Amino acid sequence: MGESDGGAVGSTPGWGWGGPGETDSWVWKVGDLQSFTVSSAYKLIRKDNEADSLLVFSKIWRSKAVPSTALLAWRVLENKLATRVNLSRRGVQLESLRCVLCGKEEESCSHLFFGCTFAWRVWCLCYRWLGVLFVAHNEPRFNFDQFRLILPSKTGFFVWNTIWIGVVSEIWSHRNTIIFKRGVADASEVFALVQVKVWS
Ligand SMILES: [Zn+2]
Numbered sequence: 001m002g003e004s005d006g007g008a009v010g011s012t013p014g015w016g017w018g019g020p021g022e023t024d025s026w027v028w029k030v031g032d033l034q035s036f037t038v039s040s041a042y043k044l045i046r047k048d049n050e051a052d053s054l055l056v057f058s059k060i061w062r063s064k065a066v067p068s069t070a071l072l073a074w075r076v077l078e079n080k081l082a083t084r085v086n087l088s089r090r091g092v093q094l095e096s097l098r099c100v101l102c103g104k105e106e107e108s109c110s111h112l113f114f115g116c117t118f119a120w121r122v123w124c125l126c127y128r129w130l131g132v133l134f135v136a137h138n139e140p141r142f143n144f145d146q147f148r149l150i151l152p153s154k155t156g157f158f159v160w161n162t163i164w165i166g167v168v169s170e171i172w173s174h175r176n177t178i179i180f181k182r183g184v185a186d187a188s189e190v191f192a193l194v195q196v197k198v199w200s
Pocket residue numbers: 099100101102103104105111112115116117118
């Protein structure tokens with residue numbers, strides 16, 4: 001077992017890959033449903049009695065992001081993404097735990113998406129785009145909640161949720177491209193993709 005670009009580490013309740021070679025195809029596996037519904041996800045999480053997870057989940061789902069990217073963002077907030085640090089904690093042998101985007105620190109969730117100098121450049125482009133200026137927290141849940149204060153109106157909340165999820169998912173996608181396809185780190189490209197996805 002090694003690195004994969006699927007993103008899950010440990011059990012992500014209810015979800016599985018659609019099949020080999022499908023890079024963005026998730027199948028909801030609760031009951032006899034083959035398609036995702038919010039109510040089935042809620043029931044599953046409630047069963048786990050994780051009040052915090054439920055709260056985070058409800059915030060994530062109050063966005064216009066597609067289910068696959070919302071799920072990825074939820075994993076980031078729950079620290080259940082298959083980063084190199086998380087894989088190592090699960091006993092997966094890796095050649096290096098180093099972040100491929102900066103090459104300087106270990107690839108944890110908080111580093112990859114917020115502490116990394118590459119991620120910081122992407123976020124700065126977003127802040128400039130939104131016309132906001134502030135110091136962001138490196139802990140995923142704090143960072144996510146911070147933006148509710150920046151754009152407090154109802155419209156702002158929905159828009160920001162979607163942007164936040166878009167940035168996180170594009171950073172992860174970019175990281176996978178570098179690891180598995182020998183891509184080159186480009187913060188401007190990541191930000192451009194976020195803009196396209198947010199407004200499409
Ligand atoms: Zn880094």
